[in-house]
Amino acid sequence: MKRLTLTRFMIEEQRRSGVLRPELRLLIETVARACKTISHSIGKGALGEVLGSQGTDNVQGEVQKKLDVIANELLLEANEWGGHLAAMASEEMETLHRIPNRYPKGEYLLLFDPIDGSSNIDVGLSVGTIFSVLRAPVSASGREVTEQDFMQPGREQVAAGYAIYGPQTLLVLSLGTGVYEFTLDREVGAWLMTDGPLQIPAGNCEFAINSARHKQWSPAITRYIDERLAGEEGPCGTDYNMRWTASMVADVHRILKRGGIFLYPADHRSPGKARLRLMYEANPMAFLVEQAGGAANDGYGRILDVKPVGLHQRVGVILGDKTEVETVAAYGREMAEPVKA
Structure with missing residues (x-):
């Protein structure tokens, strides 16, 4: 059975619906690549020295795991240079992360929880990365982005998804036209569609x-x-x-x-x-x-x-x-x- 890659799925969605802009497609692909790297780090576990506490607290006063910090840096570094973003915000950082002046700016805002469920890391249970994409307000054009620009209700999201690092590495994504699941084929390094559009089964007790x-x-x-x-x-x-x-x-x-x-x-x-x-x-x-x-x-x-x-x-x-x-x-x-x- 020949499966759609994530890239082909988004290109076809771009052609079909006309609502997926090329810049958003490239942004999602960048996030997905960062999730591959995070998955690789998690897979190494103690061999990659990613387990245990960082010895610091995040902005919420919670103890940071080493992987919290590693994943946060991976997502920042992967996304700040591509020209698709105006700014980013992370659960692990006190305030927003502006795109450095040496890189072009884009029209989107990216928010993420680099490692959800990090208390599970050291005992080998599933963890994940959650992300959300908003449009930067038109008023932000030509000025520095502020925290206020992120203060949009969730219905304004143009995309959202998560990666789950478990028995398989999965990427679950919505561009506002349904929910689709992709599985990471580690042999070729590609995300391949394995389910979707997902519908929550009714009546499960x-x-x-x-x-x-x-x-x-x-x-x-x-x-x-x-x-x-x-x-x-x-x-x-x-x-x-x-x-x-x-x-x-x-x-x-x-x-x-x-x-x-x-x-x-x-x-x-x-x-x-x-x-x-x-x-x-x-x-x-x-x-x-x-x-x-x-x-x-x-x-x-x-x-x-x-x-x-x-x-x-x-x-x-x-x-x-x-x-x-x-x-x-x-x-x-x-x-x-x-x-x-």
Whole structure:
């Protein structure tokens, strides 16, 4: 079976839809090449001295793994010289990264989480890279890009995707015309399409949540989970499976392929306190899930409608099967309070 390469897929999409600009295609190809290099580094593990802590904290006060720093530098170096970007922003950096003056500037903004689930690195579990692409505002032409230029709701994304480094290295991508999966053929170094357009299977009785944080859940989240844990004897009348890998990429990928729902609620006791970042995690994943026929909610409304107020803003996340996401939202309305997710 002859499979489409990532490059050919994007060229054909460019011809078919007319919405994919050549500059965006080249940007995605550059990100994909950087993900190949990251995959190679992860594959070496201890032999490549990429495991363990860096001994520093990132802007969020989290301990950085060596690979967090390595992957961040790889993505910066790969993307700053191509002429497709006006600026970049990363979960690992306090502020934006402007394109050096020695390189031409482009019309796009790139945001990324270089290594999602980095706590899994040292124990050989799946991790990933998440990325999001926005257009730079027209007003940014002829001046230096600012953080404010990134403050666009997620519905303005022109592309989003992730690489997952597991038993295979996969690239999952949406250009706003569906979600497609590519597998890295290590023998030839090419990304080959292996699935798509993806549609989240409906009706799978499976959820992903970190149950150790149950004290933070709102009454609506607690009700939803308790009913599913009750199994056949409960109101759902069926047994549910729970999965949790501590890597959003791995958990969301499973939902895209098998169905179900992913929940990472904000702390109900402290409004506004949440774990996941809007710009680097929630927005790109919400974009992909909606493109695959699912829904993504922050507990108050659609994630892609949230107007950012800062590069490192955090939000609650409930995404996956549209029916399940709506059930959680309905419980919140029924209990006369928003689900503080």
